[in-house]
Amino acid sequence: MADRPMSAFSDEPTLDGYIAKLEKRSEISPETKVAFCSLRAQRIELASHQDFIREGDAVDRCSFVEEGLVSRYKTMRDGGRQILSFHLPGDMIDLHASLLLVADHGVRTHVPTSILTVAASDILALAADYPELARAFWFDTLVDAAIFREWTLNVGRRSARQRVAHLLMELAHRYNQIGEGDGRRFPLQLIQADIADATGLSAVHVNRSLQYMRGERLIRTQGRMVEIEDREGLARLAEFDDRYLHPEGPRQHPRID
Amino acid sequence: MADRPMSAFSDEPTLDGYIAKLEKRSEISPETKVAFCSLRAQRIELASHQDFIREGDAVDRCSFVEEGLVSRYKTMRDGGRQILSFHLPGDMIDLHASLLLVADHGVRTHVPTSILTVAASDILALAADYPELARAFWFDTLVDAAIFREWTLNVGRRSARQRVAHLLMELAHRYNQIGEGDGRRFPLQLIQADIADATGLSAVHVNRSLQYMRGERLIRTQGRMVEIEDREGLARLAEFDDRYLHPEGPRQHPRID
DNA sequence: CGAAGTTTTGAGGACCTTCAAAAGTTGTGG
DNA sequence: CCACAACTTTTGAAGGTCCTCAAAACTTCG
Structure with missing residues (x-):
């Protein structure tokens, strides 16, 4: 709630x-x-x-x-x-x-x-x-x-599939951070053209990349919800490492007590 | 001090x-x-x-x-x-x-x-x-x-030529900012493989992009020095706008006098 | 229920990559 | 100061990833 x-x-x-x-x-x-x-x-x-x-x-x-x-x-x-x-x-x-x-x-x-x-x-x-x-x-x-x-x-060195996978992983993580979903299911409130604009691809190729991931049982989509079926597989494909999201907070200020 | x-x-x-x-x-x-x-x-x-x-x-x-x-x-x-x-x-x-x-x-x-x-x-x-x-x-x-x-x-939406051109423009500007060169000539202390790594391209294609720019009389190179021959042309090709380098400094702190 | 928006499919082509080798440059030690 | 090795740039050729265009199928929403 x-x-x-x-x-x-x-x-x-x-x-x-x-x-x-x-x-x-x-x-x-x-x-x-x-x-x-x-x-x-x-x-x-x-x-x-x-x-x-x-x-x-x-x-x-x-x-x-x-x-x-x-x-x-x-x-x-x-x-x-x-x-x-x-x-x-x-x-x-x-x-x-x-x-x-x-x-x-x-x-x-x-x-x-x-x-x-x-x-x-x-x-x-x-x-x-x-x-x-x-x-x-x-x-x-x-x-x-x-x-x-x-x-x-992401846009400079990853393949199309990797880019899309990476974006999905980032969103899953960030929705999880704010208490929505469990890191696997999240609302993808984007059309494929938006994903294209975020990944530097064409909308058509985004569509094909998503189809590939569905075919490999990496993700499932139902309406606007995405479910990551195989989290390890998707992370491996995307070479995703969540450390760049820095969930842990900053270095603490040195106390002078 | x-x-x-x-x-x-x-x-x-x-x-x-x-x-x-x-x-x-x-x-x-x-x-x-x-x-x-x-x-x-x-x-x-x-x-x-x-x-x-x-x-x-x-x-x-x-x-x-x-x-x-x-x-x-x-x-x-x-x-x-x-x-x-x-x-x-x-x-x-x-x-x-x-x-x-x-x-x-x-x-x-x-x-x-x-x-x-x-x-x-x-x-x-x-x-x-x-x-x-x-x-x-x-x-x-x-x-x-x-x-x-x-x-x-740059890496997401620009063509190869644009990416390389944009990098050259950025470096020319930044060397100028620190008092080296006049915004046209600067020491390009990179090999083409480095430019490739910066632009998300292959070294071979960087080479061809540079050749194009030389052919169009946009730049000239002699050893490690680059000279931008046609600054407007290069900026137009790159869609370069220096505002992102923010040379002007921050908004001033509101004084409470 | 129709209209608008979105996803999917197909086909052809462009841009860029990879591999390989030649040509040119730089640096180093004798 | 030259000779040689290592590195860098350039060229060529073949191929793949991704793009564009276009239309069909599907979904959403008023």
Whole structure:
């Protein structure tokens, strides 16, 4: 059920979901928590397949996924799109907006999505006053960068089948991290064209790669749900190693007691 | 701390080069500067094509390029290598080591290189005590992530010629940023196999892509020097837009005067 | 129940890879 | 300073992975 108190239907926009994520990684003092939770957040409800931020937009708010699914992407002149990352409930999408002035990529929804935004200046002020939070934001950015690195490897050096398999493994893991599914079943709220944009492939070839994985009894799909039938096999195919997702949290701050 | 020009031949290892980079981006107070410069750094001199950090190594020091050229990379089981980023003199390679415990990628040199390392715990302590520095480190990590995003687009959606062109443009810009060359000529201290590893191509096809660019009078090469003959043409081919390198520095901290 | 969107199939072709060898360059020791 | 080995670049040829285009089958949703 709702082990996450966060809900798209609560009246007051709160960042509890993100705090919960931070707390999984390292202890946060009550004062810091109060300070963070007192940030004035705005909720934005978006339909499916809506652009929330466009490349080149000036940005002065950080955003956070309350419910739904969004991706960040860049586009080429010929219309080609590369998805750079997916963001699940509890993820900060846009933490970098606190320091960078212009979006160098777009953000769009894949399902009806509820997003909370906070003024970038508020985030910055908080980071300046609470070193604990500054470290948490920095860590978040580091994990972000680690995921981008893995994606560069994915599109740069893996075969089509491996790329798709790797994406499925990442999503299964991340849904598991936020308490959805058991690391085997998860809602794949993407059409095959989205998977193509994320893996640098054509939609047709994504389809064929999925068929291969179904044929090999690696995965099963029913509607929007994916079930990983043979987790070891899929991980071996994808050369998936979950360490890049850094579930363990940051190195602890050296205490000077 | 005396102002000393960065040099591979100075006796005392100092991080002046990095401070210079930070100062280009935003003002740093004298006390902060002193604190940073008093970090105990170790110098390591490496020959060409040496592994400095291997994937999976436990890391507890952050490293910084004093002189030379290094790359970060990941490898596949079949030996395939994907270079994730290059680091020029003045760059922090490894800032993420301050919070992450294990290297999720290797680091190796491409020419004889001098690297300075600092204890991760010292960096963390400094970040906790000097919000200015915490913000600078965070910004550095954000720019890192922005470059990874651009590389994901590069290997994911661009053609071979575009990928190689884009890499050359990036290097020309970055050498220019650190005062080497004029944005047109720069030392390409890589063999074609390295370019292949960075762009997700085969060495043979990199060779053919370079020949194409030479044939179109976009670039000229003489030994290890590359000269961009037609900057507009190369930028148009690569769809290069330098904004992802974020030369302008971070959003300023809101002053509460 | 029809319209729009999505997945699947087929066929042909482009881009890039692999393998192999020749040509050119760099570095080293005698 | 030359000779030779090791490395790097270049060329050629054959082949595979993945793409594009197009249409059919299936699903979702108003």
